[in-house]
Amino acid sequence: MDNRVYEVQAEYFKALSHPLRIRIVHYLKEGERCVCKIVPYLKEEQSNVSRHLAALKRAGILSSRKEGVSVYYRVQDENVYEILDLVLDSMKKAVREKAVILS
């Protein structure tokens, strides 16, 4: 396999490698939201949220549209939820296995 594949793949993982970005993706599960809603929900600095949104957009996970002075972000890559679920399931399974070992 062309090694560059691993590089682009790594970029995707990097985009999800921050808790705040994962929270954003979850928050957008039910549909698009205005930045003006996302920021107070996360209770983080507006500029910081803006950069995390930009990172997710760069990775192709989110997309955005402008409406007047507002910007609405939405999930572009719906597969992201399947990926997030798989990771969570996988980690839960690991914990269960460890629990068995310790019991």
Added chain:
Amino acid sequence: MDNRVYEVQAEYFKALSHPLRIRIVHYLKEGERCVCKIVPYLKEEQSNVSRHLAALKRAGILSSRKEGVSVYYRVQDENVYEILDLVLDSMKKAVREKAVILS
């Protein structure tokens, strides 16, 4: 959802957010391998590879066993392949969609 969930989840993604680590996971697909095989395969510094292996192990993705002077690493979390495949499929789909837009 408890926000700490996003933190542990992010750790998993971080573990896969480097091309070399993804290559390692792929290399171990057919079974465990000795570090003495992994290093020349990757053509990277032994100490560097050692650290990447440690990172994957910390994340629960790999495990290792010692045999004499050698150490064998193997995939502990088999779900990782499903996750890697999903990400790749998802990215391919995005490219196809973009191609349609540009055509």
Added chain:
DNA sequence: TGCTTATATGATTAAATGCTCATATATCAT
């Protein structure tokens, strides 16, 4: 036009990451 609000971006700083070189540790063979 000038004012206000929403969002993005530049600059700075602190912290984390990745790499390399050198060295430590462990095991095995002589």
Added chain:
DNA sequence: ATGATATATGAGCATTTAATCATATAAGCA
């Protein structure tokens, strides 16, 4: 015990990432 080999780890440095503050840009309103 000595030496050789495999792997891990400490120290140092360069790069990247994240956060914050301040400011730029753009749209809408008076």
